[in-house]
Amino acid sequence: METAFAGVLGAMIGSFLNVVTHRVPRRLSIVAPSSRCVSCSTPIKPYDNIPVLSYLLLRGHCRHCRASISPRYPLIEAGTAGLCAAVVADRSGAAGIALGVAMVLLLVPLAFIDLEHRRLPNAITLPGCALAVILGSALDPAGEPTRLIAGAGAGGALLLAALAHPGGMGMGDVKLAAMIGLFLGKPVIPAILIALICGVLVGGVVIARRGVKDGRRTAIPFGPFLAFGAVLALFAGSEILHWYSTTFLH
Ligand SMILES: [Zn+2]
Structure with a gap:
């Protein structure tokens, strides 16, 4: 149960880590503005920002400009989810x-x-x-x-x-x-x-x-x-x- 919870929470944090990965090296704020498409700058609607699932449903393309979204995004979300679940399952205390x-x-x-x-x-x-x-x-x-x-x-x-x-x-x-x-x-x-x-x-x-x-x-x-x-x-x-x-x- 804790493992599944850690996985879901990990996927959501992974979504934020995508923002960190993109913005920190470009010296942009990680708080504002909200997530937007890297190609057309259209703000991403919450229902298009569900970790991993949105990428699969949109088949890796922006809903607006159809530019392809890097597979790095779902990879980081799934990877963070897996790692968080594994830490909680493996370690105690x-x-x-x-x-x-x-x-x-x-x-x-x-x-x-x-x-x-x-x-x-x-x-x-x-x-x-x-x-x-x-x-x-x-x-x-x-x-x-x-x-x-x-x-x-x-x-x-x-x-x-x-x-x-x-x-x-x-x-x-x-x-x-x-x-x-x-x-x-x-x-x-x-x-x-x-x-x-x-x-x-x-x-x-x-x-x-x-x-x-x-x-x-x-x-x-x-x-x-x-x-x-x-x-x-x-x-x-x-x-x-x-x-x-x-x-x-x-
Ligand atoms: Zn776009």
Whole structure:
């Protein structure tokens, strides 16, 4: 029951995250004006703004100008719904659920903004770091020192990587890694390892398809990989850490 409720609420929040994803990198207000068509600027009627369903009913076109609507919109709504439902089903306790839900709600727009604009706005990562500390200190004060160390360690590790390879990782990735550490605590370690492995694999595929010269020049944003690693670590992080320590540290 809670899972279904979290899913419906997640889809509605996902609809708002679409607004965030579109407007924050363009420095537009996320409150006003109300949602409108990106092509013809006609305000979208509430009955055409139902998450996922409206996209399917309108077959991906604006009711007014018939311009096609990006599949990113229903994807973000369905993805947010699925992630919120999964956090509520998987995690227990107010701290676990609040930290998990808040983190995925920040990661969804950050991943899509980085894909489109190749940057991770401070307007999301910095309040995200603050929110992690506030929620963590309020709901699980005993665990806060570990999360602070995880945030500083993750941010510090990526800062070293960014300084060693300018043009690879950016300062946005450093702040995002710190934010993920502040939400996850120790599982930030598998989160970053998963992100690095996926980044290398995808980079390899790009080089294989476009050749070494073009492939190296193709900038691949790292934020979506960090977000993916963080979500995997959120659900399986302690299992991965346990598996690692029992397999390799004996
Ligand atoms: Zn339109």
